[in-house]
Amino acid sequence: MSTDKQRGIHVSQEELLCKNSCGYYGNPVWQGFCSKCWREKARIAGASRQDTRPSNDGTPLTFSKFEEKKSTEKGRRINTMRRLFWGSPSPPKLQESSESHANVLKAYQSLGAGDFTGFLKILKSPSSQRLQSRCTAFLNTMEAYHDLPVQKQSDLVQDFYQSFAEYFNSFPEAQVTEIMEHVEKLIMTRLHKWVFCHDSCDDEQKDLALQRRIRSLNWITPQMLSVPFPDKKIEVTGDPFLPAITAIIEMDAKRAPQDKLACVSKCSQHVFEALSTSNSEPANADDFLSGLVYVVLKANPPRLHSNMQYVIRFGLPHSLMAGESGYYFTNLSCAVAFIEKLDGPALNLSQEEFEGYMLRQRAPSSGKRQQVVSDTQHLLEELQGRQEKLDQGMDSLSVQLQSWVHAVNSQLDEATAQFALVQTEVTAKTESSQVLSSSSHDALLQGDDKDESVLKLMDQHAGPQDTDC
Numbered sequence: 001m002s003t004d005k006q007r008g009i010h011v012s013q014e015e016l017l018c019k020n021s022c023g024y025y026g027n028p029v030w031q032g033f034c035s036k037c038w039r040e041k042a043r044i045a046g047a048s049r050q051d052t053r054p055s056n057d058g059t060p061l062t063f064s065k066f067e068e069k070k071s072t073e074k075g076r077r078i079n080t081m082r083r084l085f086w087g088s089p090s091p092p093k094l095q096e097s098s099e100s101h102a103n104v105l106k107a108y109q110s111l112g113a114g115d116f117t118g119f120l121k122i123l124k125s126p127s128s129q130r131l132q133s134r135c136t137a138f139l140n141t142m143e144a145y146h147d148l149p150v151q152k153q154s155d156l157v158q159d160f161y162q163s164f165a166e167y168f169n170s171f172p173e174a175q176v177t178e179i180m181e182h183v184e185k186l187i188m189t190r191l192h193k194w195v196f197c198h199d200s201c202d203d204e205q206k207d208l209a210l211q212r213r214i215r216s217l218n219w220i221t222p223q224m225l226s227v228p229f230p231d232k233k234i235e236v237t238g239d240p241f242l243p244a245i246t247a248i249i250e251m252d253a254k255r256a257p258q259d260k261l262a263c264v265s266k267c268s269q270h271v272f273e274a275l276s277t278s279n280s281e282p283a284n285a286d287d288f289l290s291g292l293v294y295v296v297l298k299a300n301p302p303r304l305h306s307n308m309q310y311v312i313r314f315g316l317p318h319s320l321m322a323g324e325s326g327y328y329f330t331n332l333s334c335a336v337a338f339i340e341k342l343d344g345p346a347l348n349l350s351q352e353e354f355e356g357y358m359l360r361q362r363a364p365s366s367g368k369r370q371q372v373v374s375d376t377q378h379l380l381e382e383l384q385g386r387q388e389k390l391d392q393g394m395d396s397l398s399v400q401l402q403s404w405v406h407a408v409n410s411q412l413d414e415a416t417a418q419f420a421l422v423q424t425e426v427t428a429k430t431e432s433s434q435v436l437s438s439s440s441h442d443a444l445l446q447g448d449d450k451d452e453s454v455l456k457l458m459d460q461h462a463g464p465q466d467t468d469c
Helices: 036-049 063-086 101-110 116-123 126-144 150-166 173-195 203-216 242-253 257-280 287-300 304-314 317-321 323-339 350-356 370-468
Strands: none
Touching: 036 116, 036 173, 063 101, 063 257, 063 323, 101 116, 101 126, 116 126, 116 173, 126 173, 150 173, 150 304, 173 257, 173 304, 203 304, 203 323, 242 257, 242 287, 257 304, 257 323, 287 323, 304 370, 317 323
16 A cells, blocks of 8 residues: 555555455455455465374374365364254255245245345245244354354354355345345344454454544544545535545444445445545545545544454455445455554655654644635634624514514504593593582582472461461
């Protein structure tokens, strides 16, 4: 892996492929081999270590005995898996297939791509009871022996995939791939809690070391990695790599290896999208790897090493050996390996400058921080624009509020005046009524006095006449 001063971190296509020249993608974790070649190499090395021991009679094993023991060991492992899966040392033969078996195959053939729910319905159907019971037996066995070393668990799961795929050997390869992706999701969703970050390995310690390493490199700018950022003429709000950062962080929340791979693919696609908006030139492989390194440094994904090891150990081999997901995962592995071995020359810095940055004795120069400052200025201008719009809205609202208050005050004044007028009229009417009432009372009093006088005169006039009588 070398550094290109012009366009990003350079990795040739040959460096991404398997060292065994099989045509599949290699991986730094597998020392440059693909998963198939790496497993084969590991098995041969394991068998060689066992056969270097002397025999019981003290004589070393011959080559023929070595081959015989190797074949016996391989046959024993295959028979063990077949007993776990089929309940017998060998899978059912094609001529023994019943009508229900044919119906099951027909149902799986009609299964749509990505239809995991449909797969579960077929698996739970009475005609597919045998496959369901074998899956259940395998899961129960794996859970019962969850203390096995994680590499042994990986071998058992990979052998189970191979045994299950043999059931559909009459299907086209594309259909078998789709079915096996459903099988992987079913199996590993159940086994995740037993095999992820297993106690028999040092994944947790490596996770912490990688997180500390990424945290110590948070001073690295995109320009140091030759990551093209948006031109000044292109209006981009925020960090264009933010969707990619979010996608790679989401990987830890997934359980199935294919779902974690989907997060890696989604992250990589967002990196390409960000690069396409950041540069007038089309993004190349070097730009992509530089952008992916920047995303990993910015995101510092939780348990990144454990998640990658989980995919390597328990994912379907074809998902990592070829295709889009294999290419993206290989680049992610290269990005992590680059970060772990990162030094001054890789960033076009002297070793003294690099150590100064690592010890926090230096900060990125103004020239290298120009883009960061520009982005910050752009964000401030955007915030100021939003503030101005908010102030204008507040001013408009204040004017409307004042208008409403003025209208309400005018209506209150008018209502108060009307109320005062009505109150004056009521007071006048009340006073007039009181005057009339007083006059009537006086008149009545005067009328009574006249009547008494008349009565007195009548009494005086009528008095003597009555006496004479």
